[in-house]
């Protein structure tokens with residue numbers, strides 16, 4: 001097993017082995033060591049990763065150090081170190097157009113309406129512009145992106161427990177942190193350096209504020225079921241210019257990583273991930289717009305509707321049955337059916 005593979009194998013177990021319960025962290029914990037003790041340990045470091053966590057209701061920043069014997073240690077940073085680690089990103093975000101144009105800390109969708117279904121060019125999204133990518137805390141999808149209960153489900157629901165740690169997917173700046181009455185509940189929106197925005201909904205507790213610079217993997221909140229949610233889960237959205245697309249187009253949620261096919265190997269063997277965003281990602285919008293519904297009136301039969309919408313009573317009725325997953329051909333007045 002090469003080192004990189006090994007890290008990806010071992011890393012999720014370490015980072016997510018801690019759970020937040022009743023205001024306490026459980027699981028593996030770093031025990032502070034004296035300098036002398038540290039000197040005695042001559043284990044080879046294989047990776048240092050900046051991460052944050054919450055303890056006693058407070059956000060802590062630090063570094064997770066992985067050693068070759070697969071043990072790990074978490075070392076907290078001083079306020080000065082925290083400042084420094086975000087300084088470059090802060091300067092970058094202050095000067096980048098995407099953080100100054102269409103920026104709103106109160107509106108969910110601040111961009112001017114863009115018709116991305118007719119996007120001519122492919123937009124190359126750098127998925128690891130600086131830092132890595134963090135997948136949602138769980139690899140189990142409760143409900144995918146797509147058409148659901150007569151409306152578009154604009155995100156992926158991933159399974160989890162109340163209080164599970166939610167982390168920023170990429171480096172970026174928190175644009176919105178607030179309660180949304182429209183169904184999202186406690187919601188955090190992060191705008192990333194790669195131009196994407198990610199939405200994290202139904203949180204039980206928001207930990208980041210609008211304006212915060214976050215690094216990939218930073219704790220931003222805790223999983224919950226606020227808003228329109230049936231049990232605790234993360235509703236995760238990915239948007240470009242306000243327009244949602246399926247996060248699973250690029251994320252392999254089961255294996256908690258960006259899909260291998262988007263890996264690009266540079267001249268010196270360095271790996272990066274680039275996603276070619278195109279109109280294909282938004283073709284669902286056109287499909288949804290062409291969806292049509294009919295409320296059954298007295299005396300109407302499936303055959304009648306088949307004739308009306310497809311010009312063929314039998315075949316049309318079959319299509320309508322399939323669209324509505326009907327088991328019998330009996331319909332009732334007042335019943336709402338999808339006909340296209």
Ligand SMILES: [Zn+2]
Nearest residue numbers: 155156157235
């Ligand atoms: Zn959802």
